[in-house]
Amino acid sequence: MNIAVLGSGSWATAIVKIATQTHTKVYWWVREQEIVQAVENFGHNPLYLRSCELDRERIIVSSDLKMIVSKATDVILVIPAAFVAGSLQSLCPKDFEGKRIICATKGIIPQTNQIVADYIRDYFNVRDENQAVISGPSHAEEIAQERLTYLTVGSCNDEFAKQVAEGLKCRFVKTTTSSDIRGIEYGAVMKNIYALAAGIARGAGYGDNFVAVLIANAAQEMGAFLAVVAPQERDTNRFVYLGDLLVTAYSQHSRNRTFGQMIGQGYSVKSAQLEMAMVAEGYYAAECIDKANRSIGVSLPIARAVYEILYEGKSADEEFKRLSELFK
Secondary structure, X not given: OOEEEEOOOHHHHHHHHHHHHHOOOEEEEOOOHHHHHHHHHHOOOOOOOOOOOOOHHHEEXXXXXXXXXXXXXXXXXXXXXXXXXXXXXXXXXXXXXXXXEEEOOOXXXXXXXXXXXXXXXXXXXXXXXXXXXXXXXXXXXXXXXOOOEEEEEEOOOHHHHHHHHHHHOEOOEEEEEEOOHHHHHHHHHHHHHHHHHHHHHHHOOOOHHHHHHHHHHHHHHHHHHHHHHOOOOOOOOOHHHHHHHHHHHHOOOOHHHHHHHHHHOOOOHHHHHHHHOOOOXXXXXXXXXXXXXXXXOOOOHHHHHHHHHHHOOOOHHHHHHHHHHHOO
């Protein structure tokens, strides 16, 4: 396997670190020339996850997207979902011929309201059996510190999933496989919304007791949505679903929780985005899931409340008072 990683953020940097543990050569596309020079000279990303030490002897980094993709058999996509379409616009289906795509992006393409696997299939003619997803409770900051992390690789192609899982396994990363590629992707999208909800609750003055009930209800809500949008047998208590939800809702590293907390404290959406200067996927996910659910009709009171707060200007205090009466 010749690995290419597309993306320059914290999670992309963490994926590169993992890949260099088991691959002698990793191709890495980043947009910023500043990152190219710093990785080549010092083995660090100067803009994201700056403390992460990278094996520069094993990395070929470039801002030439076509070149990086051309060198790989397997492309790991780690671009925030809101920017996938724009970042890949210089590529065409021919660029992905004979390649397998591994999505590590946890979001929905807002331009088409699709999970990334569906977008890659429809716009680049990559068949489902040549696609996989990586997910799980996996903050980039802890991977940089080489703290034990568990990842799940999902694909309808069991052999491909096993190959990817083996390629990611190292001293500080354990891996499992799953056939539930759609459920894993949608679960990763929804947990960002619920983490944002947990942050809003915190910012609005609610304590641990309420947030625990909020997340318990969110887990049920997510399970109900997955049962309809990606029907197959699954245990949503597994770490790729519930574990990812919990770590994103509670961790100090969670951008979605931080963004939500600012909203709960009274920040406008724009002010919170400017102050964070990083992407909180839950903001985009809230609108995308709300759109998707209009034709499905699953009861999603928490996700709906987050959407109304972010996009319709509803009061966080009033929305969470309403939710508090619904919880069981």
